[in-house]
Amino acid sequence: MSIQDQVIAILAEQAMIEPQDVTFDSTLEDIGIDSMGVVESIFAIEETFDITVPFNANTPAESDFDISTVRSIVAGVERLKAEQG
């Protein structure tokens, strides 16, 4: 599975919806993931990809990881995996 498909699967599971209902432009709020769901999703992403995601739940906007859309999350994970080499 590609990074993109795996991220979408994680988010779909968290939101309890089908993966095909998660679009690139969706925000987490759109698909029904609240602030606790965000923290759980980040944890699942870290466990799946063996990466550390720089995310502070106090100031999501200032974290070095953009969670504003599904697209930005996928891009963030791809960047972290690439940095890992």
Place this chain on the structure above:
Amino acid sequence: MKRVVITGAGTINALGLSVPATLAAMRAGKCGIGPLEFRDVERLSIRIGAQVHGFESEARYNRQQIALYDRFTQFTLAAAREAIEQSGLTFSGDLADRTGVVLGTAGGGVSTWDDNYRAVYEEGKNRVHPFVVPKLMNNAAASHVSMEWKLRGPSFTVSTACASSNHAMAQAFAMVRSGMAPAMITGGSESMLCFGGVKAWEGLRVMSRDACRPFSANRSGMVQGEGAGIFVFEDYDHARARGAEILCEVAGFAMTSDASDIVMPSKAGAARAMQGALKDAGINREEVGYINAHGTGTAANDKTECAAVADVFGAHADQLMISSTKSMHGHVIGGTGAVELLACIMALRDGFVAPTIGYEEPDPECALDVVPNEARDASVDVALSNAFAFGGMNAVLALRRV
């Protein structure tokens, strides 16, 4: 109904190993937060906290006691000794039969759990010390206080996360006010600054890596502390009859439940608790000069708490002072309300309001007088102490100058 006063106070926390040392540090705006020092700290991403330093267990307790006393119990016993000695009470006969101990803790013997899980899981041992259970149980500290001073009245431990000690003190207050007990030993303690304790908090992603900056626009989360605050609550007439020094009066309290979310705070729940405490104490909101805020330094708490204060106090919200001493002693979790009660006593008795340190940038959603960075001289007649816990359980105490 009896009037209830505080006749003794004791503490161990990162700012000091006694009440005078702690109040001097609060007046000076000292920060007790620094690099954490314990085994495996390098495996944590959060490596700061308000740890107690210079507390020499071996000098305070003998080998058998240390085998039974988790760090949260050690802190409690040291703080209880200071409080009871200050009160001048000696317990025997009817007084001992009716005086009890109600304490708060969220985690109890966390480092005992941690050490022994490490022994069996990581080190593969198949045997643990025989006293692991009595050492880690949440009521261990209250039990040891009752045993040490032979207090045979109602004793138990309250656990409501970050409101534990406020809930405990509310119970002790109600027992003295009703006449059930002439005096109660109360407060709380916490010591979860160990690998497992901090690792669990890391998971929530609300911990700061640099500083605790409550109400400041550039806040970055909470910082954990550890310690204990212990008080002697006493029937006013009983205290007067023996000529005891009175630190302040406990005038009322309220407890509410948000009944909404397991971690996100609610403005309504916080506001109802503050309103309820004022009503219970028969205090007009205009009389409140100081609020010791829950003030964790998380966006969720600080904005909600300030909005709740604005709702409860209306125009008077701009006249009162509200500070978070967690910026100095960290978040002492189940013991935090007890350590913070010291700041209320300092405001009422000494006329010094503790600051919110680390304050750098105003936040329009926290536009109150947060006593930034420097303590202030002020005459305060009434103070509130707020505690709003995970699980949506809130407890507010109202205190009055005597």
